Amino acid sequence: MTEELRKKAAEMLLNGATLLSEPCPYCKGVRVMKEGHALCTNCGRVPEERKISTDVIQEKTETPLKKTLQKKLDVLSKELEQEIDHEKQQSILKSINLVLEMIEKIK
Ligand SMILES: [Zn+2]
Structure with missing residues (x-):
């Protein structure tokens, strides 16, 4: 010792x-x-501890929020396609922009 x-x-x-x-x-x-x-107290070694794996949660690449946002994006792009009113198009584009920003944030 x-x-x-x-x-x-x-x-x-x-x-x-x-x-x-x-x-x-x-x-x-x-x-x-x-x-x-x-x-x-003799060799000073500390046996390895069993680690609780958190990998299971991280393995999920697609979160429900991401799915929701992608669905929203689909809906918005369809709306945009059909919309002929210029002002409404602008507002749809703004929404699309927001959704895209959100998707980028949770990547
Ligand atoms: Zn020892």
């Missing part, structure tokens, strides 16, 4: 860490555990 590790382990124990009954998987040394982190 190095001096540094001894100090660290002592500090952890003082701060409410507990001694683990399970030995270190690498060197069978004594480990202290605090807030889910187990530190080996």
